[in-house]
Amino acid sequence: MTGLSDAQAGAAACSDCDAARRGELAAALVRLRERITAACRAANRNPAEVRLLPVTKTFPARDVALLVDLGLLDAAEARDSEATAKVAEVNALRPAVQVRWHMVGRLQRNKTRSVARWAVQVQSVDSPRLVQALDRAASLAREAGDRQAPLSVLVQASLDGDPRRGGCPLTELDALADQVAAAPSLQLHGVMAVAPLGCPPEAAFAELRKAAARLRNAHPSAVELSAGMSADLEQAIAYGSTCVRVGTALLGSRPLTSK
Numbered sequence: 001m002t003g004l005s006d007a008q009a010g011a012a013a014c015s016d017c018d019a020a021r022r023g024e025l026a027a028a029l030v031r032l033r034e035r036i037t038a039a040c041r042a043a044n045r046n047p048a049e050v051r052l053l054p055v056t057k058t059f060p061a062r063d064v065a066l067l068v069d070l071g072l073l074d075a076a077e078a079r080d081s082e083a084t085a086k087v088a089e090v091n092a093l094r095p096a097v098q099v100r101w102h103m104v105g106r107l108q109r110n111k112t113r114s115v116a117r118w119a120v121q122v123q124s125v126d127s128p129r130l131v132q133a134l135d136r137a138a139s140l141a142r143e144a145g146d147r148q149a150p151l152s153v154l155v156q157a158s159l160d161g162d163p164r165r166g167g168c169p170l171t172e173l174d175a176l177a178d179q180v181a182a183a184p185s186l187q188l189h190g191v192m193a194v195a196p197l198g199c200p201p202e203a204a205f206a207e208l209r210k211a212a213a214r215l216r217n218a219h220p221s222a223v224e225l226s227a228g229m230s231a232d233l234e235q236a237i238a239y240g241s242t243c244v245r246v247g248t249a250l251l252g253s254r255p256l257t258s259k
């Protein structure tokens, strides 16, 4: 018998697993930074041009808190309901820190009111109706004092023509970007895409780079090209990515049941 109450024993065990998890995440972060640096070197780019956006979907708030301790102050989520709960938990775990939350998943219009309260940026904006709903939601959130800044937006390009995977067809992307740029409570910051499944990503990333250059020409604020995930961040960096969205290579594999 240790003489500890159950609660004390639980807290002690918990700080042990926190330490183990912190070590795991720190090691994964070192490997990831090495991959990003090597990819930048190979592409003749400055690593400071590529930001790392941890995708924390399906992982607990405690992991986000540990990433904060490692200096990562951005996190991305793919579902509003999961994010809403996690944002509150992370606020409780690290009250002194303001994590910058990003939405990268498919977004329904009836969730825009909620997303506008917690997200600094939505990367998955892919239709005119969604732009309209988000602009209204961001404006209401500002009136209610739930947010100060306009909502940063990346338009999501479809690189595979599969509407179920989200994204706007490349032929309609410029018009969508114009609409975001004209929305009073939104700010256009660039373009996001996911590589097609089941084929090498280079050709798709080359198309995406062209689309991103067009957007930058039309809108000087549209500097961001969000591309590359755990499996293809090297190729994305070779084609100009400024933001790699990484889940499994940082946090480990997700349960198969998640989306």
Ligand SMILES: *Cc1c(COP(=O)(O)O)cnc(C)c1O
Residues within 6 Å of the ligand: 055, 057, 078, 104, 105, 194, 229, 230, 231, 245, 246, 247, 248, 249
């Ligand atoms: C889940 C997700 C990621 C991260 O994917 P990994 O392969 O785990 O790195 C990136 N982008 C989007 C849009 C996602 O939904």
